[in-house]
Amino acid sequence: MDFLEVMYPVFLMCIPIILIMAIGIAFTALWLKLMDKNIRACPECGRKAAGTIIETEEEMLSNYVDHKRYNSVRVKKTKVTDHYKCDFCGYIWTRSFNRVEPISTKRLSRVKKDAE
Known part of the structure; x- marks a missing residue:
């Protein structure tokens, strides 16, 4: 067994973890942007941000x-x-x-x- 044969399964196991982390970061960024828009919403005219x-x-x-x-x-x-x-x-x-x-x-x- 050479190095690449050993690392291939490890690489395959890391892909879902990296995808879950990337999705979590994207959802967090979208949530923060939405919260910022709601905080800066005008109470008089009701426009967001x-x-x-x-x-x-x-x-x-x-x-x-x-x-x-x-x-x-x-x-x-x-x-x-x-x-x-x-x-x-x-x-x-x-x-x-x-x-x-x-x-x-x-x-x-x-x-x-x-x-x-």
Whole structure:
């Protein structure tokens, strides 16, 4: 048996896995595009993907240390408000969401060293 005879069945087994992964990636991309259109839909005229962000505001809600994890992590919670304007009817609306992002202690120690 040479190398090609051994690798041929392995190659045949990999083809369905690669096809399933490619189909999954394609469906995920289509789903994300559909969700983006629905998020930017104008509430006044109802057109999909009509909104353009004209302004973004960020408001810090809290900054605390989470002790529930194995290593304590500083957590920053921010409220983000996006202001949209419809490209067709000119209607202006806002959407808000809260962003929670952990800040590693390694990053904090590096900032402290740079400040000194």
